[in-house]
Amino acid sequence: MDDIVIKLIKRHKTNCPFTIARGMGIQVRFHDLGTNTRGVYYRKLRRRFIVIHNQLSQEWQRFVCAHELGHDRLHRGVSRFFLEEHSFFNPGKFETQANRFAVKLLLANNEIQSEETTQQFCSRHGIPEEMHKFY
Structure with a gap:
C-alpha cells in the first residue's frame, strides 16, 4: 500500500485526492x-x-475522495454490493x-512534530477525528 501511495504522489506531484482522481x-x-x-x-462502461x-x-x-481512490487502487473488480448480497x-x-x-495518502510527506500527539498531527492535516485510529 505504501508503494502505491508513493507512486501516485510522484506521478501526480500532489497528495490531493481530487487532483489525483482528475x-x-x-x-x-x-x-x-x-x-x-x-x-x-463504481465503474460503468469502462469509466x-x-x-x-x-x-x-x-x-x-477530501477524506472520502481519498478513501474511494483507495478502492480504485486496491480493490479493482470488487463490488461491495456484490459481496454483501452474494457471498x-x-x-x-x-x-x-x-x-x-x-x-x-493525506499524511504523505508530512512528519509528526516533537511533542505532538497522533491526534493533533492527524487533525492538523484534516483527517476527521473518527479516522485517526487508522494512522
Whole structure:
C-alpha cells in the first residue's frame, strides 16, 4: 500500500485526492447520498466514478475522495454490493484498507512534530477525528 501511495504522489506531484482522481480520469461528482452513505466508487462502461455526499464538510469530502481512490487502487473488480448480497465475505476488511490508504495518502510527506500527539498531527492535516485510529 505504501508503494502505491508513493507512486501516485510522484506521478501526480500532489497528495490531493481530487487532483489525483482528475489526473487518473476518474470523474468526481457530488450528490445527496442520504444519511448513511458518505461516498461511493463504481465503474460503468469502462469509466470510473467517485460520488461524494454533497452535505459533508470539506474535511470529510477530501477524506472520502481519498478513501474511494483507495478502492480504485486496491480493490479493482470488487463490488461491495456484490459481496454483501452474494457471498459470506465481510466487506469491512476492504473498508478498513481504504481508510488506511486515505490516511497514508493525506499524511504523505508530512512528519509528526516533537511533542505532538497522533491526534493533533492527524487533525492538523484534516483527517476527521473518527479516522485517526487508522494512522
